Amino acid sequence: MSTFPNDLRYTHDHEWLRAAGSAWRVGITQFAVDQLGDITLVDLPKEGDLVTKGQRFGTIESVKSVSDLYAPVSGRVTAVNASLKDAPEQVNAEPYGTGWMVEIEPTEKAEVDELMAPDAYVAHVAAQ
Amino acid sequence: MERKRTPLWELHKQHGARLIDFGGWDMPVAYASGTIKEHKAVREAVGLFDVSHMGEAYLRGPRVREAIELLTTNAVASAPPGKAVYTLLCRPSGGVVDDCIFYKVSDTEFFVIVNASNTAKDLEWFREHTHSLCDIEDVSDATALIAVQGPKAVALVDRLAGGALAGLTSFMFANATVAGVACIAARTGYTGEDGFELACANDDAPKLWTALVEAGGLPIGLGARDTLRLESKLPLYGNDLDDDHTPLEAGLGWAVKLDRTFLGVEALRAQKQQGLTRQLAGFRIADDQRAIARHGYAVVDRARGTGGEAVIGTVTSGGPGISVGGAIGLAYVPVAQAAAGTQLTIDCRGKDIPATVVSGKFYKRT
Numbered sequence: 001m002s003t004f005p006n007d008l009r010y011t012h013d014h015e016w017l018r019a020a021g022s023a024w025r026v027g028i029t030q031f032a033v034d035q036l037g038d039i040t041l042v043d044l045p046k047e048g049d050l051v052t053k054g055q056r057f058g059t060i061e062s063v064k065s066v067s068d069l070y071a072p073v074s075g076r077v078t079a080v081n082a083s084l085k086d087a088p089e090q091v092n093a094e095p096y097g098t099g100w101m102v103e104i105e106p107t108e109k110a111e112v113d114e115l116m117a118p119d120a121y122v123a124h125v126a127a128q
Numbered sequence: 129m130e131r132k133r134t135p136l137w138e139l140h141k142q143h144g145a146r147l148i149d150f151g152g153w154d155m156p157v158a159y160a161s162g163t164i165k166e167h168k169a170v171r172e173a174v175g176l177f178d179v180s181h182m183g184e185a186y187l188r189g190p191r192v193r194e195a196i197e198l199l200t201t202n203a204v205a206s207a208p209p210g211k212a213v214y215t216l217l218c219r220p221s222g223g224v225v226d227d228c229i230f231y232k233v234s235d236t237e238f239f240v241i242v243n244a245s246n247t248a249k250d251l252e253w254f255r256e257h258t259h260s261l262c263d264i265e266d267v268s269d270a271t272a273l274i275a276v277q278g279p280k281a282v283a284l285v286d287r288l289a290g291g292a293l294a295g296l297t298s299f300m301f302a303n304a305t306v307a308g309v310a311c312i313a314a315r316t317g318y319t320g321e322d323g324f325e326l327a328c329a330n331d332d333a334p335k336l337w338t339a340l341v342e343a344g345g346l347p348i349g350l351g352a353r354d355t356l357r358l359e360s361k362l363p364l365y366g367n368d369l370d371d372d373h374t375p376l377e378a379g380l381g382w383a384v385k386l387d388r389t390f391l392g393v394e395a396l397r398a399q400k401q402q403g404l405t406r407q408l409a410g411f412r413i414a415d416d417q418r419a420i421a422r423h424g425y426a427v428v429d430r431a432r433g434t435g436g437e438a439v440i441g442t443v444t445s446g447g448p449g450i451s452v453g454g455a456i457g458l459a460y461v462p463v464a465q466a467a468a469g470t471q472l473t474i475d476c477r478g479k480d481i482p483a484t485v486v487s488g489k490f491y492k493r494t
Contacts, residue, residue: 034146037146037157037158037162037163037351038158038162038163038164038351040164040420040448041418041419041420041448043418059477061419061420061448063163063164063351063355063447063448063450064157064163064351064354064447065422066420066422066477085418089164092162
């Protein structure tokens with residue numbers, strides 16, 4: 001079954017965020033991984049790039065389909081998980097661990113406050 | 129609308145399948161192990177596919193051969209009994225109604241397996257064009273179909289058939305008892321590997337499937353079915369074949385016998401005489417491009433202009449080459465761009481990606 005850790009925040013687009021110092025680490029949820037199937041390519045922004053909430057900032061190619069990654073908050077990319085370039089399967093294996101994607105330092109604190117708590121996300125998934 | 133279920137649906141659920149809507153059927157796209165592992169299992173060992181959603185029918189009667197002659201582009205009617213033949217069904221325009229496999233039981237009886245999404249259309253096509261020539265019995269709703277594919281498939285099925293099936297050669301079929309279940313067993317498949325496709329009664333399908341799993345077959349979803357068939361350059365109706373393209377354009381001339389008379393032959397003869405203008409070409413995208421060209425993406429030549437003016441072709445199928453590396457696909461392109469080695473440019477979601485035309489199958493079993 002899909003699991004959604006309690007210490008994370010979530011978006012409607014099935015991304016999770018975890019506080020990492022002044023930045024937030026971003027990945028996709030188990031629900032998203034289950035929907036996508038085996039992931040074969042992850043295209044991410046570069047360190048230092050500015051991203052805008054709701055704008056496409058990367059893509060995920062699975063065996064069956066291509067999906068956009070939308071920035072969960074606006075801010076600057078402070079870290080990128082470079083290991084996904086050669087080992088995208090980490091997203092399938094450990095979506096909340098080694099399968100993380102980027103870290104973003106938010107510029108709009110209000111956007112962080114709007115992220116969903118785990119129970120709200122579970123309800124969101126149940127409604128899918 | 130409620131999705132249709134094959135007789136193996138409960139077993140798929142128990143096996144951890146992720147089910148999707150496939151042409152109105154609730155079908156496994158992958159099981160717990162995932163598409164990549166499933167793909168490799170078929171290339172290296174043996175996989176099991178539930179393809180019970182496909183349509184099956186019998187065509188019978190003293191004049192059935194005349195009906196078959198009319199319907200099929202390949203030499204089906206004249207085949208020896210016990211032979212399965214891949215063929216196209218064409219419209220008078222030369223466009224493709226469907227691709228399918230006919231089994232010649234005898235001069236008065238043929239069995240046919242058609243694509244799931246085309247079953248109703250095909251049966252209607254048969255009735256419309258052969259009404260007085262044969263009886264048509266649609267057995268789709270009573271028939272299950274299980275494909276057993278991979279280098280270990282023949283030995284596995286043969287063992288469960290008491291040694292009766294290893295001697296059956298490629299594209300031959302026979303009645304057989306596999307794991308105690310009465311089947312039509314054909315040495316055919318849709319993966320590029322050796323193996324069998326086993327047709328049996330719905331009620332017997334769970335018993336047969338369970339025996340095949342216990343004997344070592346790994347259940348494989350539709351996701352890997354697609355990556356496997358693409359590597360072997362086997363066309364998929366609705367992607368690579370349709371009403372608007374002919375079998376000659378699709379590179380299936382080997383299954384079109386132009387010296388025969390059948391629906392569409394005149395259009396196809398004329399097309400052959402005039403020469404093709406476009407052709408289905410296989411292409412490969414290098415690993416370092418980190419891109420996959422998928423169904424519907426445009427093949428472009430930017431020197432020809434901007435926007436739509438640049439479009440010279442369309443990708444019909446595409447995906448990762450799990451056994452061959454990089455990304456692979458098929459596209460209809462002008463004949464001048466279809467030769468091996470030609471560099472194509474594919475618009476992958478707004479990004480121009482280079483691809484190279486390759487001839488033949490992407491994957492060939494050794």
